[in-house]
Amino acid sequence: MLIVVATLLAPVYAKHVAGTDPFRSGLSAKIKIDGKPTPVMQQSTEGLGLGVTPIGPTWGPQYMLGADGQGRDVAARMLYGGRNSLLIAGASTLICLFCAAIIGIAAGYSGGMVDGVLSNLIDMIWAFPVYLLAISLSIVMIGKSFALGPFEISSGSLIVPILIIGLVYVPYVARPIRGRVMAINQSEFVMAARGLGIRRWKILLRHILPNVSTTLIVFAPMLMALNIVTESSLSFLSVGVQPPNASWGTILQDGQTLLYSRPWVSLAPGLAIMVTVLLLNLFGDVLRDVLDPKSARGR
Amino acid sequence: MKEPAEMTAPILKIEDLSVAFLGARNSWNRVIEGLSFDIRPGETVALVGESGSGKSVTSLSVMGLLDPATSKVEGRIQLAGHEVLNLDEAGKIRHIRGQAAAMIFQEPMTSLHPIYRVGDQITEALTSHRDLPKAEARKQAIALLERVRIPNAARRMEDYPHAFSGGMRQRVMIAMALASRPKLLIADEPTTALDVTVQGEILDLLKDIQAEYGMAMLFITHDMGVVAEMADRTVVMLRGRTVEQGPTAEIFAHPREPYTKALLASVPVLGSMKGKPAPLRFPLVDMKTGVAGEALPLQSSPDLSKPILEVRNLVTRFDVRGGLLNRRVARVHAVENVSFRIFPGETLSLVGESGCGKSTTGKSIIRLTDHATGSVAMAGDELFTLRPEALRLKRREIQMIPQDPLASMNPRMTVGDALVEPFTEHRMGTVPQAREKAARLMEQVGLTRDMLERYPHEFSGGQRQRVCIARALMLDPKLIIADESVSALDVSVKAQVVNLLLDIQDRLGIAFLFISHDIAVVERVSHRIAVMYMGEIVEIGPRAEILERPRHAYTRQLIGAVTVPDPGRRHLRRNQQIKELKTPIRPLDFRPPARHYEEVAPGHLVMVEA
């Protein structure tokens, strides 16, 4: 349990444990290993001996996992990148749940025209492959800074991937929520409330919302896990988090060119993603068992 | 029918059976303790008891169907020479299940595999223990379907279960059980989910088949009427223990234990109200002495000066959509041209079988369904033309008591909040006043005020129904629609809740629209009765008129099908013709024919058959 918390929180206290500035490139930097100063970028000994290869894992406080192609400390970038990854995944989860809840409840509770329009829109976006949509949106949005209402959003801002990842999964969450709202709306106790002459908005507020909220809560960890993978995929395709900012996905992208010579640059963020997603999914299972015992009876 | 052979060895012998289930925190909960009885060849033994008495668990133990990981079965079960509890899974498959014993279940709707053809499912039962050539198995399967009197058996082999009605599916289940020519047939509440007329057909069929095959039957039921009709001997169970066992006639005529007496006293008997003008409460039995109290009749009488509710030409139709495009393909004429009046302090019952439109009528009156047309006047105000806000306020005067009280309460609200909410929504007073009234009503319905802090799932079924009654009373209604409100309750609880409803009527002069399929209960509580069939009222009139002098063919059929807890009627057969139950689903261009009613006695109207 302690390990779980430490792993999830590590990126939050990144600043205090990271030894080296993760964003300054250190092509000419040197560190001391066994008392000897060693350059971070080493002359390549393979092949023709041309070019440089970043230092491998030192397992010391500095450059614990080695350096990347620009001589930056991978371990330190892992921590800062992790913070961004979790921030993006978390924030986009909240955005997604919020939008999906509003759309799902609006469609499910009002029915009729509103439902018809919203449902058809959802179906249409559903037919648009998620990755294509996300990549398309990213490419359009990361090019330039633009204004979103009163806020000026710069091209490198984390808000861009947060918004994109938050929005692309809305149909996938809104559809089941709509179904749930419709089911609750047809349920005996809502019928009973209508028969008792309770006002419409009060039925929504006191009878439907509390019963939908479990569905939303159960969705949260699974969605966040999905968002972490999505973020890393987008960043890997260089349409997610923009340099010099880091995330686990961007480190993976940096590591792509160093895959055969310095595999740790790719290995570390991949493992981090796996562990985080695994934990989130496990947590999601537990949450579902506790909040929704009916679906857990098969376990 | 054969006389039970006293001399032969029993086919099933249960000795000192105990069953425990693994509960929360690894504790074992006893559900059956020290149960012993036996069944001889050709004999029918009934296990009766209310929910939680362990009767179904007994049958599953005999079949060896309990999960060994979560249950512990001790004692002895001897079936056709096999020690069931000593057999391993393979042995149970080889000797017991579908061999020595076969079983039919309560829910014919869900007990057949939905995606296999009916014929294949029967053939599978035939071939699972024997090597049969395909053609031969098919021939035998058709013979079995014919044996359970399914019309067009050969053709229906190719149909899927969803194409069968509930009664027909139960016939298929019986055919499947007969496939192995079992020595013992276990019937676990086989007619509980069926309509009365279908129940009669199935009971007749079971009797015939038993006589023909000479097999023993273990009949599990909560319905004393079915027991009286089916069983040679009866075992009464309560919370996993045997209360009393003996020949059925003996048990009915001279029950020894107070529980059996109470059980029998709570059973409504159709025809017991002859010559009694007013609705009658059930007698209460002292659980210690077994002495039955006096049944008190309703004191108040209806005020016939001006109707409180007047329904005229009510029509409710739903579209049936289907196909790839979800188009309208047909229309359900759920309620067709229904008219009636209810007077203050009066109880009008709507009776009929499932799908006859009685529940939809109730919902349409308070506009809980769309698609209803016609006219409903409540205390002079026309409900169908009211604006939403006015309708909301008007709903105060008409309240509902639902069939399933648990489903009709928000699981995330305490009972107290659920009672206070409607009171404050209608601005009938402050929150403290509401809580005071809620507490008072809780006591009036036989609960305590500290229960207000509990959530619905913390109550028993009967208590929940009392809470729903209290919730309805919070708004001082003039009319209560009780939609199958007591149907799902155990007999003894049912009697108490019926008594409570009569108390309320006596004290507050409330009118009731009592919707039920249970004609024996209806006889107990009604002033007048309306019989519905396929969305229409076929006959309406005073209770005694309808039940003692029914005129319409359907009414007669309905009344004739009711089981009566009188073992003297055991050898009766209804000899009804088999029919698939008709449904009021009509093509889109269907125009309902004009109906006429004839007044055969004062207030007794019968539809004239075309």
Add this chain to the structure above:
Amino acid sequence: MLAAILSRLLRMVVVMFGISVITFLIFFATPSSDPAARIAGKNAAQETIEAVRKDFGLDRPLYVQYGLMMQRLFISQDLTSFANRGQKIIPTVMAAAPATLSLVSGAAVLWMLGGILTGITAAAFRGRWPDKILMGLSMMAVAMPVFWVGEMVNLVTQNRLHDTWAFSWVPALGYTPFSQDPGLWFRSMVFPWLTLAFLYIGLYGRMLRTGIIETYQEDFIRTARAKGLTGRKVLLKHATRSAIIPIVIMFGMDFGVLVGGAAVLTEVVFGINGVGRLTYQALKVLDLPMIMATVLYASFFVVIANAVVDLLCLLIDPRMRRA
């Protein structure tokens, strides 16, 4: 019946039209995107941008641009790329399709077999160690980004252990058409197949296991057991048959989406020039005609998959055939 089919087709066309409009709007009407500026490149002079705008017809009203593009895509079929001028769009997409199809179909066979086997085995051994191991593996499969798995596979098979007996048969990254050299085609596809299938085996296995276990609560399973059927027959014939319906539905959708280009990550990692990679590259340089074509290609498969799934459901589930 004919009316039903026609109306279904109409619906499919409407969805695709909607998608083409969404795509078009994303690239032409979002505030920050000026395709002309993109094509002209960074730091291009204003005159250059204007020249590009005129040259590519980007100065015309939006609906004209849209109509023109659709006309050239579907009717005259001579739409050309913005990025590599002169490159015809339709032949390019068609050339990329077989690679994607090879990748996805091979993987699909693997993941259906693997997923069903995993699900049934886990359900049969519910709560015991085979179940725990399989479910642990499945959870991991779902938790790992597919491109990372691909990279790790490459690391082992192309580099670290490439010269050992185990992986020396693995050819260099890239796609060889089946018609050119079937043996090489197969060898080059083995690891891409495994990589892509791994994720879906995890997903499907978990889902099927849950489905089977839930089906075991159904009354008709009790009936089957009471009939005296063996445990294996109950599991395979009665429980799995119902639980597999949602898997088939999911398979149809996943297959359609992947063939349409959603396997982009796997294609990028293994250097397979498929539709996904084509789309990705077109997106990167904002090659609008190519984007339009590939997105429509993708949505076409999604829409087709939807229809096929509906049809399949009618075939395997008699309950849907009512009415």
